Amino acid sequence: MAWLIVAFVVFCAAPAQAQNYPTKPIHILSPYAPGGISDIASRILGAKLTEAWGQQVVVENRPGGNGFIAMTAAAKAAPDGYTYVMATVGDVAINPALFKEMPYDVDRDLAPVAMVSDAPMVLAAHADAPFKSVAEVIAAAKAQPGRISVATPGNGSVNQIVLEWMALNTGTRFQHIPYKGGAPAAAALAGGDIPLGILASSSVAPHVKSGRIRVLAVTMGKRSRFNPEWPTLQEAGVSEVDASNWTALFAPKGTPAPVIDKLNGEVLKILTMPDVKERFAGGGVDTIPSSAAELDARVKQAAERFRAIVQKANIRPD
């Protein structure tokens, strides 16, 4: 009897032994509503993890409050390997620079697990806009600083960061017109309300096909594997600018290292499966298998860069 109790106590004290982990359903929190990239990434990953481990993986959408609700819940969750959060670049690298009072601290509260997806963004123009290239956009902005309107999916979005970054590095200013999400911003660009936009390539894709929107450049450091014909901003003469909308899996700080390693290994395996890659590619999104250390480095680098841009461009939500 005694050994049973001892076994039970040991079992409870170390609920996440890597060998038999997981022994109960796993929760992945998504800070965004169903349909967004964080949600889709969670669901694709969750379904494959359930298959691989025989434990149900539940995706919980906890949208709202700039992602604070889900991020805070993850930061405060028990570090037992049964709660994770599918954060985006905004949650871990932009909001900390943007908001004075943060309910969570990425470094202190969260442990990186694995990178998951990478969605390219583009600088795009309305078909009838007078801009045929990035150089013409910069020239126009220099001729009339602050008089060229650019649509983005919202205040504090990584898209806005790219816009300000572009302005800083070319010594110009733009008129930032934020929308409520990518779809309405893309519709405004397609309808010609706004001549320019910095949007996810998936948002502009249907309008590019119909000929209403023209892509001028991608915002990443290298060309997109889906549309290699689009130049990068750097090639077009805007130095340094390199950003995309990525998502990554994080655990509450204190989650046992063996558990994180096990999950990272499984995620790597899943992200290289052809059908998984295909599902992400359907939305114009790449998978980016990586180690936890690589994710950590990427978060730190992005946070530092974005903090500098936010300060220089004086972006403030309040």
Added chain:
Amino acid sequence: METLSNLAFGLGVALSWQNVLYCFIGCFLGTLVGVLPGIGPVATVAMLLPFTFGLGPAPALIMLAGIYYGAQYGGSTTAILVNIPGESSSVVTTLDGHQMARRGRAGPALGIAAIGSFVAGCIATLLIAYFAPPLAELALKFSPAEYFSLMVFGLIAAVVLARGSLIKAIAMVCFGILLGLIGTDVNSGVIRFAFGQAELADGVGFVALAMAFFGITDVVLNLEHKEVQQVFTSRIGSVLPTLADLRTCFWSIVRGTALGSLLGVLPGGGALLASFAAYMAEKKIAKPPRTFGEGDIRGVAAPESANNAGAQTSFIPMLTLGIPSNPTMALMIGALMIQGIAPGPQVMTERPELFWGLIASMWVGNLMLLVLNLPLVGVWIKLLAVPYRLLFPAIFVFCCIGAYAVDNKVFDVYALAALSALGYVLLKLDCEPAPMVLGFILGPMMEENLRRAMMISFGDPTVLITRPISAGFLFAALALLIAIALPALRAKREEAMQE
């Protein structure tokens, strides 16, 4: 011709087994809540919204739409047999419908209501198919300036067309706008009136608000008065109207359909307004001998045709402009957004299977409703015997689950409770919740678009009047304001509302 081929394409979508199933579920539920007094389509759509997450956009919208127009059918049953409007839009049906039942003509009354609804539904479906595309083409030309002016027009129309006191309607619209301002400002990113609550950073949940004002508050009000009603279930007789009835009603159905279709398109319109207007028009226009109020069958045919036509044409502004003309349509927009589809003119071109599938499903649905309501009317009547002590707690539970399930936030359940208390007080003060809900939805959109229009024009307010469509809406809004300010017209409005 293109419209016909589009409709044929839509029929193909609507007739897939999955869509037929969801269309049936929608129509069935719609008839159910239509028959039951106390729960309306808004509450039902709100409750079912979370369950549509897992469906595709087409079956989700087809089902939710079925609930809305299905309720227009069901509402008349209760109105005729029990003299309680099952739906607010069947209020006028009680006037002549119940009188007919008292005279032993309940069957023909039920029959003509269903037939009128069916005819109206079919015509309205065609109207949507023909007029929605040109409207959508126009809407793509809408910039923020046009949207702002359109919303000004919508809000003023909501006030003018609201029932009851004008002052109260204005107050409720303003209150709705204030509630709508809670949350993150799109243009600056500032969080307003959230009192440091992360849960309020995205504003008050619309589902919680809708269920509080249209679901729970209704139930509480119903609990107040224990009315003993005579149910005419024993002698319904044949539900088929006589040939003479049909001849009498032909023009009433046509007029009701025309008026209902027109009013459904207007912001603030929809089924309710349509049925009132059709009844009043019929009283004036119909050929003598007129026995309205004493069981004139035309007093059933016209408003029942009108409310169904209005219910369906109110999809036009929702589908093409992304603008809700009433609370149910606002929920539909919510359903679209949950599916990741931004409502607006592009829905038609980018998601033709959704757009034409939904329109074609209305035909399928109307046919189902005819079957559900004519031969099976006896089944629905039995439902009127369900004791409220079982029904009401169930509604409460569904509302709480529905509010929670939107964002998985317990906070929204508390919001539901607080808003229900508020809604009860407001209803006791005779303040209509409908203008408030429109203010809640249109107010923030109006602000967002005005400020965006100003940003694009670099602070030049003349864009609002130099762009012709925008100027047109502002002019129409002004005309409405003048109309309501003129004493003669105001008296007319009050007289009309009295009836």
